Amino acid sequence: EVQLVESGGGLVQPGGSLKLSCAASGFTFSGSAMHWVRQASGKGLEWVGRIRSKANSYATAYAASVKGRFTISRDDSKNTAYLQMNSLKTEDTAVYYCIKTGEPLPDAFDIWGQGTMVTVSS
């Protein structure tokens, strides 16, 4: 069974840091791109960023709202993707989902994790 499990969410103060993990199973993780999407309570979906596979040079891309503060990485030996969030703001409060997509062609978001909640508050 294809599965993505996020972890690492919690309460953090403004200006703080947090690192989310996304553990993958049931598919060839090393050949997949991994995305992060967030959703604030009662709001829409916001794409956060993506990391491609080794075959595509682990290329990353980020939304303008998080560029320079968030970093996506992956460890193919552990089948895990990460989202390092620094300089957190109250507006980063949201549920964070990881998603896997195929490579190299553009692929829709068919497999989502259950999400992990991040709350940025003093």
Added chain:
Amino acid sequence: DIQMTQSPSSLSASVGDRVTITCRASQGISNYLAWYQQKPGKVPKLLIYAASTLQSGVPSRFSGSGSGTDFTLTISSLQPEDVATYYCQKYNSAPFTFGPGTKVDIK
């Protein structure tokens, strides 16, 4: 960056009604357009990809059309279980922007 818009932002229809949601991209995206359904408290679910291809397991009352900048999601006969928010998304290249969503409920 390409912007995605949706209309209407919400709608209320009767069971059995035909429902149409429109999505527009600010620039052409060929057919790299997906539709997602999100029920309250649940994870989004892929309904349609490549603008018109139904994801496996999705009821045939859902259909998609369009190419370039204008796209449509149609529910041919609205069912109570279709109450949800529907999002379109471009996925040809980064940023993989979502539309603002259309909330559908039963009249």
